[in-house]
Amino acid sequence: MIEVRSLTKRFGPVTAVDNLSFQAQEGRVTGFLGPNGSGKTTTLRAALGLIRPTAGDVVFDGQHYGEIKRPASVIGAALEASSFHPGRTALDHLRAIAPEAGLPDSRCLEVLDIVGLASQADRRVGGYSMGMRGRLGVAAALLGDPSVLLLDEPTNGLDPEGITWMRQLLRALAAQGRTILISSHLLREVEATVDDVVIITRGRLVHASPLEELERLEQPATFVAAADPVALAALVKAQRWEAQANPDGSYLVQGTEAGGIGHAAFLAGLELTQLATQRAGLEQVFFRLTEGDGLK
Amino acid sequence: MRAAIKSEFRKLFSTRMWWILMLCAAAYLMFMSLMMAFSLEFSIQQVSPEDLATAPSMIQGDRLALLVYSMAGSMAYVFPLLIGALSVTQEYRHKTITPTFLAEPRRVVVLGAKLISSLPMGLVYGLVCLAATVLPAAIVFTVMGGSNALDKADTWEFFARALLDFSLWAPVGVGVGALLRSQVAAIVVVLAETQFAEPILRMVPSLTNWDWKWIEFLPGSAGDAIQGVSFYSLMGLGDSSAASTLPWGWSALVLGGWAVLFCALAYPLSWKRDIS
Numbered sequence: 013m014i015e016v017r018s019l020t021k022r023f024g025p026v027t028a029v030d031n032l033s034f035q036a037q038e039g040r041v042t043g044f045l046g047p048n049g050s051g052k053t054t055t056l057r058a059a060l061g062l063i064r065p066t067a068g069d070v071v072f073d074g075q076h077y078g079e080i081k082r083p084a085s086v087i088g089a090a091l092e093a094s095s096f097h098p099g100r101t102a103l104d105h106l107r108a109i110a111p112e113a114g115l116p117d118s119r120c121l122e123v124l125d126i127v128g129l130a131s132q133a134d135r136r137v138g139g140y141s142m143g144m145r146g147r148l149g150v151a152a153a154l155l156g157d158p159s160v161l162l163l164d165e166p167t168n169g170l171d172p173e174g175i176t177w178m179r180q181l182l183r184a185l186a187a188q189g190r191t192i193l194i195s196s197h198l199l200r201e202v203e204a205t206v207d208d209v210v211i212i213t214r215g216r217l218v219h220a221s222p223l224e225e226l227e228r229l230e231q232p233a234t235f236v237a238a239a240d241p242v243a244l245a246a247l248v249k250a251q252r253w254e255a256q257a258n259p260d261g262s263y264l265v266q267g268t269e270a271g272g273i274g275h276a277a278f279l280a281g282l283e284l285t286q287l288a289t290q291r292a293g294l295e296q297v298f299f300r301l302t303e304g305d306g307l308k
Numbered sequence: 309m310r311a312a313i314k315s316e317f318r319k320l321f322s323t324r325m326w327w328i329l330m331l332c333a334a335a336y337l338m339f340m341s342l343m344m345a346f347s348l349e350f351s352i353q354q355v356s357p358e359d360l361a362t363a364p365s366m367i368q369g370d371r372l373a374l375l376v377y378s379m380a381g382s383m384a385y386v387f388p389l390l391i392g393a394l395s396v397t398q399e400y401r402h403k404t405i406t407p408t409f410l411a412e413p414r415r416v417v418v419l420g421a422k423l424i425s426s427l428p429m430g431l432v433y434g435l436v437c438l439a440a441t442v443l444p445a446a447i448v449f450t451v452m453g454g455s456n457a458l459d460k461a462d463t464w465e466f467f468a469r470a471l472l473d474f475s476l477w478a479p480v481g482v483g484v485g486a487l488l489r490s491q492v493a494a495i496v497v498v499l500a501e502t503q504f505a506e507p508i509l510r511m512v513p514s515l516t517n518w519d520w521k522w523i524e525f526l527p528g529s530a531g532d533a534i535q536g537v538s539f540y541s542l543m544g545l546g547d548s549s550a551a552s553t554l555p556w557g558w559s560a561l562v563l564g565g566w567a568v569l570f571c572a573l574a575y576p577l578s579w580k581r582d583i584s
């Protein structure tokens with residue numbers, strides 16, 4: 013289990029992380045979400061001992077990163093997409109890390125195979141695409157066969173096929189009982205991957221729950237169209253529905269369910285041509301929770 | 309620590325930088341050595357024996373060969389210094405310092421591993437630079453009928469000291485790199501110090517009659533004193549290495565001391581800082 017405990021980090025006048033606490037559980041994929049600049053990377057770096065927190069700490073099963081012996085064999089991390097020397101090959105990049113995790117070269121080839129880069133092992137990373145660098149980062153994280161994975165924006169630069177691949181990989185790893193924390197500024201890209209969500213904005217926690225609970229915060233809207241648009245407009249006004257008018261005279265009604273709208277239309281003697289509940293999507297919930305807090 | 313050192317070696321040898329820099333050093337030295345060996349031997353042969361007797365002792369007999377051989381250390385010490393500095397600044401430049409500190413969170417171990425692994429790298433530079441200087445010059449001396457001094461024990465002791473000199477410059481570079489972190493800053497500082505600041509400072513006592521003893525403790529002076537012979541002493545500005553009152557062993561400690569001093573400063577000031 014990963015525990016972030018009242019973590020605060022200030023960079024001069026900027027408070028990047030503000031008294032943040034949350035946990036990531038074993039055997040689950042936790043999505044760590046927030047707009048750009050909300051403090052995700054800072055939190056992950058603090059967890060990994062790369063940044064000294066102003067206050068609070070992060071522990072892995074009770075231990076700080078620096079206290080773990082051979083940490084690469086317990087915790088795997090991939091931070092930014094480009095912490096590679098462009099003139100070094102993928103294999104050599106991994107071979108430079110392997111001794112400290114106590115691993116043989118054969119393991120380097122193995123993880124390159126897992127991320128689908130085996131055929132590119134001897135190519136210099138300078139010639140890699142963003143997506144390939146992302147995969148190499150994941151390979152480095154997997155090197156020590158760790159029970160905890162921290163991945164910062166792992167879907168950045170991946171094509172849709174790559175995102176699907178990443179999802180399957182992370183689901184498989186979680187199914188083996190590993191603790192996985194992945195950050196993203198887009199809920200959509202990790203929605204199908206994560207079990208739990210932790211949402212932050214301006215370094216503060218705004219929501220932490222299993223994904224299903226986030227779904228419950230979703231506010232459905234109802235699409236309604238009538239044979240007589242003028243009469244429908246009058247009904248919407250009379251009922252004081254919170255609604256957006258479409259150019260064709262149909263409406264998208266918020267906060268009133270389809271049944272209520274149908275009933276009101278029936279009483280008004282209005283013939284409806286369409287009546288449908290529309291899911292706003294989780295992204296909508298995410299935007300609402302973090303509203304106005306993204307970097308301009 | 310052993311794992312960390314192994315990592316450092318793998319990092320050093322898995323990019324092209326180490327041999328490109330070494331090739332530059334070797335090409336530069338081969339050219340300079342051919343030129344100097346030929347022109348010095350040629351001029352000496354034009355001088356009558358009586359006149360030669362009045363010339364400075366440093367160009368007489370076997371001393372001439374040694375003087376030319378010492379160009380390796382006097383002119384190319386900046387290369388092991390650079391490779392040491394770049395081995396650190398490259399990590400910051402390409403952000404590989406992140407995976408490095410993830411694999412070994414005890415930062416003092418990483419710095420120690422960089423220092424230790426830089427010593428053999430400096431030695432390799434020394435071997436190549438020395439070979440690039442000595443071989444062409446020895447051939448020139450032999451062909452022109454001069455002395456190549458390769459049969460003298462003194463010469464081989466000089467080679468050993470020159471190798472020590474090269475080996476120690478690389479850790480000094482590690483210290484400079486760790487202190488500055490920025491690659492551009494490290495290159496500028498290294499070139500400004502070795503090519504400009506220190507040569508000028510070292511000229512001052514011979515141009516004036518100021519008795520600046522502390523000059524001996526500058527890294528460049530200490531390096532030349534380890535070798536015992538400096539090509540720069542030929543520049544007619546006094547034999548600064550002969551003037552050095554420090555025995556070569558102490559000079560080695562002084563140069564190693566600079567590496568330790570830079571690292572000791574770097575550790576709290578920059579090495580422990582946030583990586584973000």
Ligand SMILES: Nc1ncnc2c1ncn2[C@@H]1O[C@H](COP(=O)(O)OP(=O)(O)O)[C@@H](O)[C@H]1O
Nearest residue numbers: 023026028047048049050051052053054055584
């Ligand atoms: N080294 C730093 N110095 C100053 N400010 C920083 C530094 N690193 C991050 N920040 C600031 O901290 C905030 C959080 O950044 P970050 O953790 O990178 O956000 P995210 O990863 O969620 O996009 C931002 O306002 C960013 O500008």
Ligand SMILES: [Mg+2]
Nearest residue numbers: 052053054164
């Ligand atoms: Mg980030």
